[in-house]
Amino acid sequence: xxxxxxxxxxxxxxxxxxxxxxxxxxxxxxxxxxxxxxxxxxxxxxxxxxxxxxxxxxxxxxxxxxxxxxxxxxxxxxxxxxxxxxxxxxxxxxxxxxxxxxxxxxxxxxxxxxxxxxxxxxxxxxxxxxxxxxxxxxxxxxxxxxxxxxxxxxxxxxxxxxxxxxxxxxxxxxxxxxxxxxxxxxxxxxxxxxxxxxxxxxxxxxxxxxxxxxxxxxxxxxxxxxxxxxxxxxxxxxxxxxxxx
Amino acid sequence: xxxxxxxxxxxxxxxxxxxxxxxxxxxxxxxxxxxxxxxxxxxxxxxxxxxxxxxxxxxxxxxxxxxxxxxxxxxxxxxxxxxxxxxxxxxxxxxxxxxxxxxxxxxxxxxxxxxxxxxxxxxxxxxxxxxxxxxxxxxxxxxxxxxxxxxxxxxxxxxxxxxxxxxxxxxxxxxxxxxxxxxxxxxxxxxxxxxxxxxxxxxxxxxxxxxxxxxxxxxxxxxxxxxxxxxxxxxxxxxxxxxxxxxxxxxxxxxxxxxxxxxxxxxxxxxxxxxxxxxxxxxxxxxxxxxxxxxxxxxxxxxxxx
Numbered sequence: 291x292x293x294x295x296x297x298x299x300x301x302x303x304x305x306x307x308x309x310x311x312x313x314x315x316x317x318x319x320x321x322x323x324x325x326x327x328x329x330x331x332x333x334x335x336x337x338x339x340x341x342x343x344x345x346x347x348x349x350x351x352x353x354x355x356x357x358x359x360x361x362x363x364x365x366x367x368x369x370x371x372x373x374x375x376x377x378x379x380x381x382x383x384x385x386x387x388x389x390x391x392x393x394x395x396x397x398x399x400x401x402x403x404x405x406x407x408x409x410x411x412x413x414x415x416x417x418x419x420x421x422x423x424x425x426x427x428x429x430x431x432x433x434x435x436x437x438x439x440x441x442x443x444x445x446x447x448x449x450x451x452x453x454x455x456x457x458x459x460x461x462x463x464x465x466x467x468x469x470x471x472x473x474x475x476x477x478x479x480x481x482x483x484x485x486x487x488x489x490x491x492x493x494x495x496x497x498x499x500x501x502x503x504x505x506x507x508x509x510x511x512x513x514x515x516x517x518x519x520x521x522x523x524x525x526x527x528x529x530x531x532x533x534x535x
Numbered sequence: 536x537x538x539x540x541x542x543x544x545x546x547x548x549x550x551x552x553x554x555x556x557x558x559x560x561x562x563x564x565x566x567x568x569x570x571x572x573x574x575x576x577x578x579x580x581x582x583x584x585x586x587x588x589x590x591x592x593x594x595x596x597x598x599x600x601x602x603x604x605x606x607x608x609x610x611x612x613x614x615x616x617x618x619x620x621x622x623x624x625x626x627x628x629x630x631x632x633x634x635x636x637x638x639x640x641x642x643x644x645x646x647x648x649x650x651x652x653x654x655x656x657x658x659x660x661x662x663x664x665x666x667x668x669x670x671x672x673x674x675x676x677x678x679x680x681x682x683x684x685x686x687x688x689x690x691x692x693x694x695x696x697x698x699x700x701x702x703x704x705x706x707x708x709x710x711x712x713x714x715x716x717x718x719x720x721x722x723x724x725x726x727x728x729x730x731x732x733x734x735x736x737x738x739x740x741x742x743x744x745x746x747x748x749x750x751x752x753x754x755x756x757x758x759x760x761x762x763x764x765x766x767x768x769x770x771x772x773x774x775x776x777x778x779x780x781x782x783x784x785x786x787x788x789x790x791x792x793x794x795x796x797x798x799x800x801x802x803x804x805x806x807x808x809x810x811x812x813x814x815x816x817x818x819x820x821x822x823x824x825x826x827x828x829x830x831x832x833x834x835x836x837x838x839x840x841x
Binding site for chain 1: 762763764765766767769770773774775787788791792794795796831832
């Protein structure tokens with residue numbers, strides 16, 4: 291089956307997938323509405339996400355948590371079905387804790403990613419929908435891990451394209467922590483501005499060798515109104531300019 | 536126009552009915568053109584050349600219906616429930632085009648990749664076409680359909696100008712285009728055009744698509760790469776940009792989109808429209824920009840590590 295991602299993609303891709311594989315008809319086409327992002331820089335790993343849980347057009351929860359801490363040095367960004375993500379995050383946390391107790395050291399981020407991937411493998415081809423990005427700091431080095439999931443091309447449509455272009459523009463290794471924070475925030479804000487399925491607030495986590503720190507959840511509504519004021523001001527400027535030609 | 540010869544205009548008798556949207560379900564729907572001569576029967580008998588004749592389209596015979604020649608000539612509106620030829624791949628607007636208005640006029644930018652499924656059919660396509668000296672149109676959707684409709688639009692605008700002595704406004708052009716596309720709504724025709732121009736009322740940017748949408752705005756980006764372009768544009772677009780800043784913003788937006796979107800790429804075309812007309816910037820290969828960007832990031836990494 292040939293997948294071409296259109297700009298109004300999410301439901302349609304899931305539907306085509308479903309036609310091939312589903313046994314139980316879904317009550318509604320599941321839409322994967324979210325914006326999550328993470329990047330590495332010299333000061334550690336920065337992870338940010340919006341907080342809107344959508345359910346085919348309805349905002350099911352405006353204050354959900356998409357960045358779930360797994361242990362002191364590892365957080366997981368989740369997108370896909372919130373229920374599946376919450377479950378698998380708990381399962382992963384349990385497995386990692388057991389590993390730590392048995393072996394006396396924490397599992398590395400890439401190890402955790404491999405573990406999650408293998409745990410999800412039996413569900414490949416089912417309607418399970420989990421796309422997780424693990425961001426962590428192991429030992430002396432950062433290691434954001436990416437797990438592969440039941441749904442083949444998940445990585446592409448979960449990560450918001452609106453955020454990608456801003457990250458591409460601004461992210462480089464040498465960012466300071468404040469610059470990184472502001473880029474992450476801007477990227478999530480721009481995605482929520484254009485994407486109907488992302489919105490409400492932005493969560494930010496910063497992972498360093500000392501563990502993760504969480505920034506206060508910020509409501510993007512304020513930012514939106516600030517920008518609207520600015521544009522309104524511009525519009526009045528614009529009306530003053532005479533089109534004399 | 537060569538198109539008319541291909542469509543064998545002169546061989547067919549002409550039929551007309553008053554065009555009204557309410558009668559769209561009926562058989563005969565002549566093409567509305569800017570040509571008001573069409574609407575009067577008396578004129579038609581005397582017209583020798585094609586100047587009085589509305590555009591007819593050759594619609595290839597459909598598998599289940601009788602041959603085209605036997606079909607009543609007035610019903611050239613493609614029947615909506617007919618079986619059509621299997622598409623080789625799903626049409627997605629695999630492109631990045633954008634346009635925005637700022638204090639110095641209108642900027643229109645687009646990539647140059649034409650894709651067919653997963654193949655790059657042509658790496659050097661013109662997605663921005665000038666219609667007249669103060670109007671360009673960026674196209675996305677099916678390449679063939681867009682090329683055809685651009686030519687038709689050029690023809691109609693030119694005819695209007697010759698008959699009435701003044702250029703049609705951009706809003707009227709958009710309306711004309713939209714009503715010409717309307718009979719094909721629901722068929723597989725896939726055309727999404729952004730008219731970028733300057734007329735008596737200043738700079739204008741109007742998006743017209745074959746689904747029937749006709750939207751005027753300050754910034755539009757169309758195609759599979761549009762979300763990527765929107766991110767960059769939303770961030771930095773201001774009314775008060777200088778010309779150089781606007782050009783580099785448009786270029787950056789297309790570059791970021793081509794970087795992430797598989798169906799956009801190769802070069803970037805840029806047009807700047809002012810009250811004096813349009814001017815085209817030299818086509819630029821984004822490969823160079825990619826390497827420059829990579830080097831810049833690598834340099835920053837080295838600087839910080841020192």
